[in-house]
Amino acid sequence: MFRAAIKSAMILCGLLAGPAAAEEPFIVVQSTTSTQNSGLLDFILPGFEAESGIDVRVVAVGTGQAIRNAINGDGDVLLVHAKPAEEQFVADGWGVERRDVMYNDFVLVGPKSDPAKIKGGDDAVAALAAIAQAKAPFASRADDSGTHKAEKALWSLSGTDPTLSSGEWYRETGSGMGATLNLAAGMDAYALTDRATWLSFGNKGNLEVLVEGDPRLFNQYGVILVNPEKHPRVRAAAGRRFIDWLTGHDGQEAIAAYKLNGEQLFFPNAQQ
Amino acid sequence: MQDFASQFSQAGHLILTGDPDLWAIVMLSLQVSVLAVLISAVIGMPVGAALAVARFPGRRALIILMNALMGFPPVVVGLLVYLMLSRSGPLGVLELLYTPTAMIIAQTVLVTPIVAALTRQVIEMLAEEYSEQLRSLGVSRLASVPVLLWDARLALVTALLAGFGRAIAEVGAVIIVGGNINHVTRVMTTTIALETSKGNLALALALGTILIGIAVAVNAAVSALTLRTEQEGLRHA
Numbered sequence: 001m002f003r004a005a006i007k008s009a010m011i012l013c014g015l016l017a018g019p020a021a022a023e024e025p026f027i028v029v030q031s032t033t034s035t036q037n038s039g040l041l042d043f044i045l046p047g048f049e050a051e052s053g054i055d056v057r058v059v060a061v062g063t064g065q066a067i068r069n070a071i072n073g074d075g076d077v078l079l080v081h082a083k084p085a086e087e088q089f090v091a092d093g094w095g096v097e098r099r100d101v102m103y104n105d106f107v108l109v110g111p112k113s114d115p116a117k118i119k120g121g122d123d124a125v126a127a128l129a130a131i132a133q134a135k136a137p138f139a140s141r142a143d144d145s146g147t148h149k150a151e152k153a154l155w156s157l158s159g160t161d162p163t164l165s166s167g168e169w170y171r172e173t174g175s176g177m178g179a180t181l182n183l184a185a186g187m188d189a190y191a192l193t194d195r196a197t198w199l200s201f202g203n204k205g206n207l208e209v210l211v212e213g214d215p216r217l218f219n220q221y222g223v224i225l226v227n228p229e230k231h232p233r234v235r236a237a238a239g240r241r242f243i244d245w246l247t248g249h250d251g252q253e254a255i256a257a258y259k260l261n262g263e264q265l266f267f268p269n270a271q272q
Numbered sequence: 273m274q275d276f277a278s279q280f281s282q283a284g285h286l287i288l289t290g291d292p293d294l295w296a297i298v299m300l301s302l303q304v305s306v307l308a309v310l311i312s313a314v315i316g317m318p319v320g321a322a323l324a325v326a327r328f329p330g331r332r333a334l335i336i337l338m339n340a341l342m343g344f345p346p347v348v349v350g351l352l353v354y355l356m357l358s359r360s361g362p363l364g365v366l367e368l369l370y371t372p373t374a375m376i377i378a379q380t381v382l383v384t385p386i387v388a389a390l391t392r393q394v395i396e397m398l399a400e401e402y403s404e405q406l407r408s409l410g411v412s413r414l415a416s417v418p419v420l421l422w423d424a425r426l427a428l429v430t431a432l433l434a435g436f437g438r439a440i441a442e443v444g445a446v447i448i449v450g451g452n453i454n455h456v457t458r459v460m461t462t463t464i465a466l467e468t469s470k471g472n473l474a475l476a477l478a479l480g481t482i483l484i485g486i487a488v489a490v491n492a493a494v495s496a497l498t499l500r501t502e503q504e505g506l507r508h509a
Contacts, residue, residue: 035468057456072361200470203472
């Protein structure tokens with residue numbers, strides 16, 4: 001009994017010692033699932049970490065949640081993709097300055113059977129109208145993410161309010177891109193997704209890209225330092241250093257170098 | 273459909289070769305959940321035992337509340353802890369959000385009601401059994417708490433295991449307060465959620481089987497320990 005107690009105490013001490021590992025300088029980046037799930041951040045961040053000695057801790061959530069977390073001060077840098085919401089964030093004083101980082105595009109995916117007959121088109125708005133006309137299942141993020149904001153903008157251009165059909169052919173998942181694609185694959189639904197998540201997604205099932213190339217499907221990513229005047233604990237110096245790197249020569253080159261199955265997922269476009 | 277077999281063998285390979293990333297994730301899961309259960313034991317057992325023996329107005333209501341809290345949704349706990357630890361929250365100065373400590377706090381909130389409620393049940397039965405003996409010895413109700421807890425220690429291990437099961441399997445709270453940050457706060461369940469969202473369903477499932485394996489191993493270890501204690505106890509008696 002006694003020996004067992006000592007043994008358990010020793011195991012316990014080992015467990016306790018774990019989390020208190022040496023602290024190195026770090027920043028918290030509030031970002032979106034697309035940058036993480038596509039593997040981009042895992043690919044580019046080690047370069048910055050090695051050069052600066054700053055550990056980058058990424059919290060990957062939807063753009064809407066990332067912005068709200070940043071407003072609460074729970075992050076030093078915001079890296080998301082919803083330009084109007086980002087500009088609002090800066091205008092309201094929560095962020096210091098917004099810089100373009102990179103872009104890719106959204107694509108409309110759907111089942112190979114394509115009940116709304118939209119395949120091959122390059123007009124995303126007309127395609128959505130056709131989906132609504134056919135009452136074909138459409139899986140929406142419905143989580144205020146960057147992709148969801150883009151989807152809503154396209155619907156309003158199409159003159160349809162799909163939320164009137166919520167629960168019928170319009171399925172609001174309230175989940176991340178991956179979860180929504182899993183659902184679309186499961187029920188043969190259409191969905192709007194960013195290309196990076198789509199290319200790296202492992203459960204495509206019956207889905208394929210049906211509509212792409214519409215200029216309105218452009219998907220811009222921006223980076224913002226959370227305002228240290230609003231939240232004095234923001235690690236501003238380290239955050240600035242990261243933003244300068246990301247929008248500078250090395251970061252931009254690293255973004256361009258990231259390929260999945262030979263395909264480039266993000267295209268750097270920071271102003272030099 | 274994707275190649276389930278290859279993803280399963282990929283996961284098996286990660287385990288067998290002792291992939292350091294995977295091991296770190298497994299160890300962090302254990303650290304967080306074991307510590308949360310221990311803290312819950314320190315809080316929940318005395319509270320549960322006191323509720324079992326003490327008599328005061330509102331006791332029944334308190335017991336009902338405690339039993340109900342066993343089903344507290346992890347997401348709600350995660351949100352509450354997030355609001356407390358956020359830089360805009362009352363405890364923001366502690367800078368605990370997105371750390372393993374935040375995850376331990378969230379899981380402690382989840383597990384404590386379970387430990388307390390189950391302890392209450394065990395001790396209440398035991399107190400009834402011993403009531404005459406304790407009264408004849410002139411021990412007051414509250415003073416009997418330590419004795420009863422010690423006597424019920426083997427039954428209470430089950431309460432702790434129930435709490436551990438809840439903690440190690442939980443994802444809703446730790447993903448909010450931990451942020452699922454690679455190498456910092458990523459645990460088994462958040463890894464499974466991440467791989468699922470990437471569409472790597474087989475890999476997620478394989479990681480799930482590791483999680484079950486861990487749960488079985490912990491239960492087996494505790495069961496072996498209690499069995500030995502029991503036997504030693506009999507020998508001494």
